[in-house]
Amino acid sequence: MDTIILNGSPISIVKIDFVLTEEEKKIILNLNYEKKKENASFVSQDSCLLKRKELVRIEEIMSYWVNEYKDKILQIKNKLRIVQSWSTLNNNSNHHFHAHRNSFISCSFYLENEGKNKIIFSKGRSAIEECHFLDYDIKEHNAFNSENWTFDITQGMIIVFLSNLNHESINEGKKIMMGSNYFITGKFGKHERYTYLEI
Numbered sequence: 001m002d003t004i005i006l007n008g009s010p011i012s013i014v015k016i017d018f019v020l021t022e023e024e025k026k027i028i029l030n031l032n033y034e035k036k037k038e039n040a041s042f043v044s045q046d047s048c049l050l051k052r053k054e055l056v057r058i059e060e061i062m063s064y065w066v067n068e069y070k071d072k073i074l075q076i077k078n079k080l081r082i083v084q085s086w087s088t089l090n091n092n093s094n095h096h097f098h099a100h101r102n103s104f105i106s107c108s109f110y111l112e113n114e115g116k117n118k119i120i121f122s123k124g125r126s127a128i129e130e131c132h133f134l135d136y137d138i139k140e141h142n143a144f145n146s147e148n149w150t151f152d153i154t155q156g157m158i159i160v161f162l163s164n165l166n167h168e169s170i171n172e173g174k175k176i177m178m179g180s181n182y183f184i185t186g187k188f189g190k191h192e193r194y195t196y197l198e199i
């Protein structure tokens with residue numbers, strides 16, 4: 001798992017050998033999809049897609065890497081539960097900048113990919129721009145001097161990130177992506193500190 005820390009927000013990338021089975025692909029392609037705008041992604045209407053037992057293999061892969069991110073990058077003991085999961089289809093279409101509400105950690109798993117497709121994460125300002133908002137003369141872009149970070153998508157790529165991080169996808173090709181959101185769950189704080197909370 002490689003991690004870029006874009007102005008304090010960790011984005012982790014894993015690349016695995018992955019090919020959809022015929023059954024998985026049939027289920028995903030036969031879902032009902034909608035698109036909000038011309039040239040936008042098709043997004044599945046089912047937002048609890050990974051509850052389907054036929055997709056358990058995909059659910060387990062995503063859950064494994066999200067928990068690795070929580071345990072090894074965020075280094076928190078709290079537990080997670082999946083709250084939403086959906087698939088998107090792109091064919092030379094784009095998905096405008098957005099972040100995921102009602103979620104703590106998000107995961108994108110690229111099940112199929114052909115052509116030049118990319119995802120761009122944005123913090124709005126780089127770390128050095130937050131210190132002084134100057135028009136810096138940058139030698140080489142890195143996670144301290146960049147406000148955006150772009151990843152070229154490959155089949156079998158898994159990206160895990162904090163859900164409040166803005167991102168968009170620009171696609172000059174075709175792809176099938178599975179997305180999932182996770183929220184923190186369990187008991188927090190202590191009664192004697194007036195902080196006890198159960199989520």
Ligand SMILES: [Fe+2]
Nearest residue numbers: 098099100167
């Ligand atoms: Fe997204």
